[in-house]
Amino acid sequence: MDLLLILFGFGVGVLVGTTGMGGGSLMTPLLILLFGIKPVVAVGTDLAYAAITKTVGGWRHLRQGTVDTPLSLWLAAGSCPGALLGVAILEWLDLTDILLVLVAASLLLTGALVLLRALVWAGAGERDYLKLTRKHKIVAVVLGFTVGVCLGITSAGSGTLIAIGLILAFRLSPRRVVGTDVAHAALLLWVAAFAHIIGGNVDFALAGTILIGSIPGVWVGSSLATRLPERGLRPALGIVLLSSGMALLGKAGLEIPAPVLIAVPLVLVAVSFLALRNRSHGPGDSRPGQQHPPPVTGAVDGSGAGASPSHSSTHKPQPAPAEV
Secondary structure (H helix, E strand, O other): OHHHHHHHHHHHHHHHHHHOOOHHHHHHHHHHHOOOOOHHHHHHHHHHHHHHHHHHHHHHHHHOOOOOHHHHHHHHHHHHHHHHHHHHHHHHOOHHHHHHHHHHHHHHHHHHHHHHHHHOOOOOOOEOOOOOOHHHHHHHHHHHHHHHHHHHHHOOOOOHHHHHHHHHOOOEOHHHHHHHHHHHHHHHHHHHHHHHHHOOOOOHHHHHHHHHHHHHHHHHHHHHOOOOOOOOHHHHHHHHHHHHHHHHHHHOOOOOOHHHHHHHHHHHHHHHHHHHHHHHOOOOOOOOOOOOOOOOOOOHHHOHHHOOHHHHHHOOOOOOOOOO
């Protein structure tokens, strides 16, 4: 069983380093469904191991220049207090009986957003550099606080929900989304993990076993983040999260017929395949995150000055994949 935990830790670490998401969303249901860990302990232990894993990944991304540091700090200004509030809510209201349902709901939301990001929201108007305005800072704090509360209660969503916000609200390019997301999550997870340690919800031996696999995994994944095409990776992650959410609902007592548990992932795989194939055959096909036209005149959100010549050269319309 220890070897299996290490292997799962490595796989989740690679996903976190590569995409910035999937840590708590995958490990928490794995601990509950496969290893029979009590839900509140699974949440606390997940946060503890993830804090160290994402610190390693964040440091790697920082060295690679893929982190928007000011934006990460503004997100943390909201998410860290939010995480403390989330843990307090979990303790004060004694949500143990409905925690499985809350985690399942978080997984279903996260999985749906991952699929939307991969199939619908990829591409247009993305940028590598953002000049923060007052509006950006307020949005970052509010987004961070909301995600922090969710994370404190369920341990899921620190990567995916922030990543969706970075795409929709700030329109960062995929590399900057992953780097900024992982760096911010490192700050947030330490705060949430300490709160769960104080609450006695962390199994240190279990967290240490997972770390044996997750640290090398996130190191490898962070190195792959600038090279590995995410075209199929993100839809696959979204489908896994949705399937995990349905499985947890079943464990919580909601009767979901076995054919539905099997059919839904298969249908989603087919839909994702067709959507990605149609996009690849569409006009101006390009890799994910590279779908914008070469001229960058009026930059989004009114930060026109932010589009420098070096930025536009970073997003040449293909075919040369040499820029990594």
